[in-house]
Amino acid sequence: MIAEVIINRTAKKLNRTFDYLVPKDLEDLIIIGSKVLVPFGRGGKLEEAFVVGIKEKSDFEVKEITKIEDNLSEKQIELARWMAKRYFCNVSDCIKLMLTPGTKGKHNKVQDKKVNAVYLKKDIEEIDFDIEIGKIKSEKHKRIINFVKENDGVTIPEIEMFTDCSRAIVNTLVKNGYLEIVEKKIERDPLEGKNIEKTNNLELTDEQKRAFERINTNIENNEYKSFLLYGVTGSRKNRSIFTIN
Numbered sequence: 001m002i003a004e005v006i007i008n009r010t011a012k013k014l015n016r017t018f019d020y021l022v023p024k025d026l027e028d029l030i031i032i033g034s035k036v037l038v039p040f041g042r043g044g045k046l047e048e049a050f051v052v053g054i055k056e057k058s059d060f061e062v063k064e065i066t067k068i069e070d071n072l073s074e075k076q077i078e079l080a081r082w083m084a085k086r087y088f089c090n091v092s093d094c095i096k097l098m099l100t101p102g103t104k105g106k107h108n109k110v111q112d113k114k115v116n117a118v119y120l121k122k123d124i125e126e127i128d129f130d131i132e133i134g135k136i137k138s139e140k141h142k143r144i145i146n147f148v149k150e151n152d153g154v155t156i157p158e159i160e161m162f163t164d165c166s167r168a169i170v171n172t173l174v175k176n177g178y179l180e181i182v183e184k185k186i187e188r189d190p191l192e193g194k195n196i197e198k199t200n201n202l203e204l205t206d207e208q209k210r211a212f213e214r215i216n217t218n219i220e221n222n223e224y225k226s227f228l229l230y231g232v233t234g235s236r237k238n239r240s241i242f243t244i245n
Helices: 074-087 091-096 124-132 139-150 156-163 167-175 206-220 237-244
Strands: 002-007 017-021 034-040 045-055 067-071 113-120 179-186
Touching (some): 002 091, 074 091, 124 139, 139 167, 167 179
Antiparallel strands (some): 002 017, 034 067
16 A cells, blocks of 8 residues: 655655555555655655555555654645645645644644743752852842742743843853753643634624525525625634535
C-alpha cells in the first residue's frame, strides 16, 4: 500500500506528491486526509505531510511513513486541491486552512509557549545571612529577592512590574549567583476557556435569516446560483455559512 503525500513546506518545488510505503500496522488507519510524519531529504529528517492519494504500487524505491498524527476528510483534500488550482498556490497551504487553530506547528498538536522563569539559585538561609551581614546592601536587590522568594518561577516582566526595578538589576543578581533564569514551557489549549456547547443552536439575526432562506430555497430546488454575503468584519457572516452547511 503506497500513500501519495504532500510535504508541509512552502517551497514551490515541493508542490507535488511523493510516494511512501504504508507500514502494515497503519494500513487500516491511514486514509486520504491523514496527517503523517515522513523521513524526507538526504538526512532523513522527519517532516509533516498530508496523504492526498493511495495506490497499490510505486515506480520508485520508497521509504516508510513513520507516524500518523491526525485525519482530515477526503472532501477537505479535494477542496484544497481545487483552491490551489484556482488561486495558484501550494496544496499544502490550502490544506493548512482546514486545520484546527493551534495545530499548525510541526510535530505539535498544540503549539507551546516558552517563557524565562526566575528562581532562587542559593538557599534561602544563605541569602538571608548575606543580607544580615550586609553583603547584599541594595534595597532594590532585597526587594527583588524577597519577591522571588514569594513567587517562585516569576517572569522578568512581572518582577519589573511589581518591584519597580529594572531588568539590569535582575541580571546583576543572576551574575552574582543569587538568581537563575530557566526556560519554561507553557502548555496551551486553543479552546481553553471556551464553552463549546454554547456554539450549538445559534440564533440567526434577521439579516442572516433572510440570507439563509434565499440560499436554502435554491439548494432545495437543486438550482445553482452564486451569492455574495456582505457584512463588515465581526458581523457573523461565517455563522450563516456554517448553518447552511
